[in-house]
Structures are given as structure tokens and as C-alpha cells.
Amino acid sequence: MRVVVYRRVSTDMQTVESQNVTLKRYIEQNKCEVTREYIDESKSGDSKSRAQYNEMLTHIYDDDYDAILCFDDDRLNRDINSGLDLLLKCKEAKKLVIMASTGQVFDYNNDTDMLMGMIKTWVSSNEKAKLRLRVKAGVERARAERGGTWGAEKKTISLKRYDEYKLMGLSDRKIAKLMNVSRNTLAARLKEREQKEV
Numbered sequence: 001m002r003v004v005v006y007r008r009v010s011t012d013m014q015t016v017e018s019q020n021v022t023l024k025r026y027i028e029q030n031k032c033e034v035t036r037e038y039i040d041e042s043k044s045g046d047s048k049s050r051a052q053y054n055e056m057l058t059h060i061y062d063d064d065y066d067a068i069l070c071f072d073d074d075r076l077n078r079d080i081n082s083g084l085d086l087l088l089k090c091k092e093a094k095k096l097v098i099m100a101s102t103g104q105v106f107d108y109n110n111d112t113d114m115l116m117g118m119i120k121t122w123v124s125s126n127e128k129a130k131l132r133l134r135v136k137a138g139v140e141r142a143r144a145e146r147g148g149t150w151g152a153e154k155k156t157i158s159l160k161r162y163d164e165y166k167l168m169g170l171s172d173r174k175i176a177k178l179m180n181v182s183r184n185t186l187a188a189r190l191k192e193r194e195q196k197e198v
Contacts, residue, residue, distance in 0.1 A: 003027070003069040003098065004036040006056055006076060013182060016041070019071040019100075026069065026100035035065045048082070057086070060093045067096035067105070073120045078128040083121030087114065155185050159193055162186070 005023055007016040016039055027034060036059070038052035053076075056068070068090070070076050076097070077083035090097055091108035097117070098105050106113045157179055165175040176186040 001030065001067060001096075002033045002035050002065040003067045004038065004056060004059070004065050005034055006038045006040075006053065006068055006070045008040040008050070008053070008070075008075045019075070022071055022100045023069065026098070026103070032069065034069075057089065060089045060095060065095070067098050069098045069100055072099050072101045073097075073117075074124040074127070077121060078124045080121055080125040083125065084118065087117045087121065155181055155189075157181055157186065157189050159189065162190070 005027075007019050007023070009016055009019075026032070036056075038056045040050040040052045068076075077086060086097075087108050089095075090106075091114065094109065096105055096107050106117050108114045108117055161179065162175055165178065170178070172186060173183055176183045179186065
């Protein structure tokens with residue numbers, strides 16, 4: 001079977017490596033031919049700005065593959081609207097969707113699979129909404145306990161060291177890893193420096 005592989009992680013603290021093991025095993029066991037791969041890093045499943053996901057959708061009607069292979073359904077979508085849109089496009093294009101973590105294969109031209117896909121899309125979307133509520137409640141509790149403040153102390157980094165790494169040709173991702181900070185923290189400090197220079 002010819003497949004396109006889609007991977008997604010939500011934060012810059014995650015990697016697709018854990019998904020890769022399961023996906024590779026599925027590909028080998030089922031003798032799949034991978035025609036394309038798409039990876040969205042640091043993107044929420046309900047984000048409309050997932051460039052690779054959107055690129056994958058532009059090729060949904062191409063005839064060089066039969067299925068979309070992903071780790072699990074929540075890697076594809078956590079938004080009910082875009083999830084249902086994907087189901088309908090897969091149905092129209094006669095593309096299967098395979099969840100490598102469970103081995104489930106969904107053919108949305110089959111009424112039962114379509115119903116299951118709709119339920120799974122709703123569950124993923126609902127799970128995301130509940131997660132937001134729990135995080136919001138936790139933040140409010142932490143602020144109340146700490147007198148209005150919340151979160152970790154602001155990390156300071158050596159921008160001089162950053163500049164040295166940059167001159168060596170290293171990417172921001174690699175520099176952030178070497179400096180033991182997230183890419184978001186590094187980007188924030190660079191933006192602060194830029195604003196001070198203006």
C-alpha cells in the first residue's frame with residue numbers, strides 16, 4: 001500500500017521520535033511504500049496554521065498514494081471542523097486513514113468507518129477543550145496561591161553566546177538545545193534584544 005505519513009507534535013519540548021518508532025514498525029510490517037512525509041512541529045491539532053497539514057490536503061486528490069498514515073487520530077486533528085473536513089475529503093478522494101498506534105484502517109466510504117471517524121474527531125476536539133479548561137483552572141489556582149503571579153521565573157540567557165553559535169552556522173533549534181532553553185524562550189529573548197535596539 002502506498003501511504004503519505006503525517007506527524008505532529010504540539011510543543012517545542014516534544015519530538016516526533018516517539019511517533020517514528022510506531023510508524024516505522026507499521027510501515028515495515030505492512031510493506032507500505034511511503035510516497036511523501038509531512039511533519040508539523042510545535043503546532044496544536046486545532047491550529048489552522050499547520051503548513052505541512054495544509055500542504056498534505058492540497059495533495060489529497062493525487063493518485064500516487066492510497067492512505068494517510070499517522071500515529072493516532074489526535075495527531076491529525078483536535079478541531080471538529082477541520083477534522084470533519086478531512087473525513088469528507090478522504091471520502092471524496094477515496095483515501096484511507098491508518099492509525100499506526102492501533103493498526104486501525106478507516107475507509108470513510110464505509111458508513112460505519114465514517115461514524116467512527118466522526119466520533120473520534122468529536123472526542124479529540126472535546127478532549128482539547130477540557131484540557132484548556134483544566135489548564136485555565138490550574139493557572140487561576142496558582143495565581144491565587146502565589147498572590148497574583150504564576151509561572152516559572154524568567155530565564156536569562158547569554159545572547160553573546162548565541163551570537164557566537166550563530167557565527168558557527170548553527171540553527172536556532174540547535175542553539176536553544178545547547179543553551180538548555182526552549183526555542184520559544186530563545187525567540188523571546190532575541191525579540192527583547194531587538195526591541196531594545198530600536
